[in-house]
Amino acid sequence: xxxxxxxxxxxxxxxxxxGRTLRSRLMVGxxxxxxxxxxxxxxDASGAEVxxxxxxxxxxxxxxDDGVLAHLDPSRFFLLSNTAGxxxxxxxxxxxRLGRAAGFNExxxxxxIGDQDTLLPDTAALLEATRxxxxxxxxxxxxxxxxxxxxxxxxxxxxxxxxxxxSPIGSGLGLLNPYSIRTIKHRLSVPVVVDAGVGTASDAxxxxxxxxxxxxxxxxxxxxxxxxxxxxAMRLAVDAGRQAHLxxxxxxxxxxxxxxxxxxxxx
Amino acid sequence: xxxxxxxxxxxxPVVNGEQRAIAAGSTIGDLLRxxxxxxxxxxxxxxxxxxxxxxxxxxxxxxxGDAVEIVHFVGGG
Numbered sequence: 001x002x003x004x005x006x007x008x009x010x011x012x013x014x015x016x017x018x019g020r021t022l023r024s025r026l027m028v029g030x031x032x033x034x035x036x037x038x039x040x041x042x043x044d045a046s047g048a049e050v051x052x053x054x055x056x057x058x059x060x061x062x063x064x065d066d067g068v069l070a071h072l073d074p075s076r077f078f079l080l081s082n083t084a085g086x087x088x089x090x091x092x093x094x095x096x097r098l099g100r101a102a103g104f105n106e107x108x109x110x111x112x113i114g115d116q117d118t119l120l121p122d123t124a125a126l127l128e129a130t131r132x133x134x135x136x137x138x139x140x141x142x143x144x145x146x147x148x149x150x151x152x153x154x155x156x157x158x159x160x161x162x163x164x165x166x167s168p169i170g171s172g173l174g175l176l177n178p179y180s181i182r183t184i185k186h187r188l189s190v191p192v193v194v195d196a197g198v199g200t201a202s203d204a205x206x207x208x209x210x211x212x213x214x215x216x217x218x219x220x221x222x223x224x225x226x227x228x229x230x231x232x233a234m235r236l237a238v239d240a241g242r243q244a245h246l247x248x249x250x251x252x253x254x255x256x257x258x259x260x261x262x263x264x265x266x267x
Numbered sequence: 268x269x270x271x272x273x274x275x276x277x278x279x280p281v282v283n284g285e286q287r288a289i290a291a292g293s294t295i296g297d298l299l300r301x302x303x304x305x306x307x308x309x310x311x312x313x314x315x316x317x318x319x320x321x322x323x324x325x326x327x328x329x330x331x332g333d334a335v336e337i338v339h340f341v342g343g344g
Contacts, residue, residue: 029344039342054343057283057336058309060302066341067308084343098338101310101317169344196344218344 012242015213017191018107018139018160020078024049025208026238027080027193029218033227036071042221043077045231051077052109052216054084055098074104080141082109087122089129096133107139109163109195109216119169123150127157134158143195146180148187155190162188163195163216166207170219172199175207182210201230201237208241209249280333289329296325304337312336 015022027050033039043051053068072079081099086092089112096108112129114122121144133140134157142159144150151162164184167173174197175181185192191213198204198217207215215238224230277288282298289298295313299306311318313327314334329335 030342031344033342052344053340055310055338056341058302058304058339060283060285060287060337067339068342069308069340079340081340082343097317098310098312098336099340101319102340216344 012246015191017141022049022078022214024235024238025214025242026204026235027052027214027216028221028231029216030068030072031218032222034222036068038227039222040071042227042231043072045228045235046221047235049078050080050216052080052082052218053099054082055095055102078107079104080107080109083111083129085113086111087113089125089132092125092129093132096129096138097136100138105139106137107141107160108133109141109143110159111143120165121145123147123153126150127153130154130157130159134160141193146177146184148180148183151184151188151192155188159190161191161193161213163193165196166194166203166215167197169196171197172203172220172223173197174199174203175210178206178210181207181212185211185213198234201233204234204237205241205244208238209244211245214238278329278331278333280329280331280335282335283337293329294325295327295329295335298329298335299324299337302337309337309339312338 015025024047026046026048028043028046028048029052030039083092083095086095092110092112099108100106110129112122112125113119123144126142126144130140130142139160141161141163142154143163144154146164151164154162164181166175181194193214193216194207194212195216198207198215198220204215221227221231278291279286279288295311306321306324311324318324
């Protein structure tokens with residue numbers, strides 16, 4: 001390892017949510033993989049510590065045995081239970097409580113969806129659920145849109161982290177509004193973790209370059225031809241984007257500026 | 268619960284949205300054993316109330332019409 005690599009890797013600030021220091025800025029989902037083995041290999045390659053899971057009914061006739069904990073060692077990963085699929089505050093609160101009762105931690109990735117086609121959040125219901133769950137002692141990581149005012153209200157409501165989307169869930173459209181994400185990060189005191197929409201490594205890198213604290217992704221890995229390789233690429237991209245942010249990019253200019261001296265040219 | 272729906276030898280709670288006959292006097296713990304589910308691997312909601320203390324599962328006797336939800340973690344984003 002070169003000295004510069006060491007320096008770059010050792011000067012990052014710590015990433016802390018609700019008092020817990022996280023060793024990776026990349027969080028990953030566990031859905032839609034082709035097999036449990038592929039999922040585990042992708043999780044390992046991603047270097048993620050926080051992994052999301054969903055609460056669903058057990059299949060009583062065992063027609064599909066889909067329990068994820070048969071494959072995922074809860075001592076190796078920090079499980080983040082989500083409320084995906086909930087369309088009302090009361091449903092999301094119910095799912096959050098069920099997830100907490102599993103007994104791993106108090107964290108919840110809170111989703112309250114408002115529209116089936118876009119899976120965009122119902123922000124009024126999201127705020128209501130955030131208030132209720134924060135008052136119950138949950139560490140609420142609130143999935144939201146890229147609206148600054150909603151993000152500020154979520155922070156006021158007690159969210160431990162705010163998770164604005166890069167683009168709609170599962171779309172892979174990448175970061176549609178860098179300005180909004182940058183502004184949200186600039187204005188909030190709690191960590192900002194971009195959740196949803198990242199499609200490939202360059203999307204992750206550009207997202208991290210906005211200065212956000214982390215990224216959560218699922219489909220970008222699970223739907224890649226080679227999820228394990230994409231997980232590795234995402235790990236590098238998140239690191240690269242983070243380091244580029246810390247390094248401070250050069251100013252943009254509308255005209256060229258030569259990199260070589262203009263003096264000393266031959267007659 | 269209404270008595271008329273109870274068969275002589277059993278009760279019919281609604282488990283994960285489906286009516287499921289079980290011997291009268293059965294507890295949720297009995298139901299889990301019948302389903303070959305480990306209590307530690309699932310979370311049970313009984314008539315909309317989460318059973319936080321899993322030791323209670325063996326003392327909650329099922330009646331016809333009771334709503335039991337048995338959930339666990341699956342892959343998700």
